[in-house]
Amino acid sequence: SKSDGRNQFCFFEAKMQETFLENFLIENQLRSALTNNEFYLLYQPVIGTLNGKITGVEALIRFDVEGISQRPDIFIPIAEKSRLIIEIGRWVITEAVKQLSYWQKIQGSTLTMSINLSSIQLTDEGLIESIESTLIKHGVDASQIEFELTETALLVEQENTTKMIQSISDLGCKLSLDDFGTGFSSISHLHRFPINTVKVDKSLMPSALPKENTKPFLAGLVVMIQSLELGIIAEGIETEIDLNLCIELGVNKMQGYYFDKPLTVHELESRYL
Ligand code: C2E
Ligand code: CA
Ligand code: CA
Numbered sequence: 001s002k003s004d005g006r007n008q009f010c011f012f013e014a015k016m017q018e019t020f021l022e023n024f025l026i027e028n029q030l031r032s033a034l035t036n037n038e039f040y041l042l043y044q045p046v047i048g049t050l051n052g053k054i055t056g057v058e059a060l061i062r063f064d065v066e067g068i069s070q071r072p073d074i075f076i077p078i079a080e081k082s083r084l085i086i087e088i089g090r091w092v093i094t095e096a097v098k099q100l101s102y103w104q105k106i107q108g109s110t111l112t113m114s115i116n117l118s119s120i121q122l123t124d125e126g127l128i129e130s131i132e133s134t135l136i137k138h139g140v141d142a143s144q145i146e147f148e149l150t151e152t153a154l155l156v157e158q159e160n161t162t163k164m165i166q167s168i169s170d171l172g173c174k175l176s177l178d179d180f181g182t183g184f185s186s187i188s189h190l191h192r193f194p195i196n197t198v199k200v201d202k203s204l205m206p207s208a209l210p211k212e213n214t215k216p217f218l219a220g221l222v223v224m225i226q227s228l229e230l231g232i233i234a235e236g237i238e239t240e241i242d243l244n245l246c247i248e249l250g251v252n253k254m255q256g257y258y259f260d261k262p263l264t265v266h267e268l269e270s271r272y273l
Contacts, residue, residue, distance in 0.1 A: 026078045029070075033063045034087060041095055042262035045272060046114065046233060046255050049247055054272045056112030058148070058255065059096040060262045061088070080120045089121045094134050097145065099265065101138035107273045114146045114176070119153035122164040132171060142172030148199065150178045154189045162193075169194035176233070181221060190228050198225045202236020202256070206245060215245060222249045 033039050043057035061076075062069050079085040096115050103109040121127055135142055147168055153161065154177075169175055176197035177189065181204045190198065200221060206214050225232050234246045237256030246254050263271070 023078050023081075026075055027082050027084070029063075029065055030075060030079055030082070030084050030088065034084070034091070039063045039088065039091060039095075041092065041099070042264060043099075043268050044255060044262040045260050045268070046112070046253050047259050048253055049251055054111065055253055056114060056146070057268065058114040058262075059092060059099075059116070061092055061116075076118065080118055083120060085118045085120045086124045089118060089124075090127075090130055092116075093131060097134045097138050097140050100144060101140050103273065104140070104144075107269075109273055110144075112144055112146055112174070114148055116178070117147045117149055117153070119150070119156050119161070122153060122156075122161045127164065128167045128171065131168070131173070135171075143174065146174035146176055146197065148176050148178040151180070151183060151186070151189060154193055165193055176231075179235075180225075187224065187228075190225075190230065195230060197231035197233055199233045199235055199255075200225075200251070205234070205236045205238065205242045205256075207238040207242050208236060218245065219249055222251060226250070 040062055041059045042062055043059055045054045046056045046058060047053065048055045061072055063075075064070065076085065079088050093115055096113050100111065100113040103111060131145075135145070149165070154165075165175065174196045175194060176199055177193075177195050178199045179201045180198045181201045189195070200218070202208055204214060204218055204221070222232060231253070232251045233253040233255060234242075234251045235255050237243055237246065237254045237258045239258060242256065243254070243258055260271070
């Protein structure tokens, strides 16, 4: 009826306003976290399949509001829309490189540092120079840093994006393709960009799809990635079943709650260094 339609309209309008206000609130929280230096990084171990030892860590950003840790899958898209991600992303790079430098100098560690890079950051003209100067300042070798890009970043088929990705590779940093196997996965991306490693998405692990037989699909992906001579990291290893499948398929490295969740510097040091 007519009145139902009207109610629905109000509902949508209210919903939209709510989201708008929510995003506005989060954007302000992000600005204030930047100003007050309230972001911090957690580090999730990446484990070598052959010996079960840590080979590196992935840096994952956090900040707290009233003691509650905020979820990056909520605030990163808002940081991207507002382009705050450029400044936040630069902070992440500096902090992660500083931390790796400390671990190398004090603990003699040879870990690799993986850093997530948003597609928006690839439009930052000063990105390459800032990465290079950060590495020099902290005495970290470019080859110890791996930048993780999602396919959305590669889909933005702009000349600049392609140039940026090439420049990161020319610096000597490694590149990995994150969340592979979801969305717009395409083999052509693996050919066209200087990618070293593919991170197979956690949604493809048996524990994420307990009712399906994920093995043939995963096996096919692994063979395809290996035939391109790329490294493979499996994400979202939560169970022994996930673990054993990765070992069987010859996945190089693994990451997931089965080993550890993202850890504070202190937790990582006491468990792994
Ligand atoms: P991602 O890059 O795919 O990171 C992996 C996410 O999976 C992390 O969530 C991690 O905590 C979670 N995870 C790890 N092991 C398991 C597991 O065994 N099972 C399950 N279900 N999840 C697992 P987190 O830290 O909440 O980050 C979410 C996303 O936010 C990241 O996904 C990444 O896209 C983005 N993000 C996080 N930090 C940054 C950053 O510094 N910069 C940018 N641009 N994006 C970031
Ligand atoms: Ca990642
Ligand atoms: Ca991922």
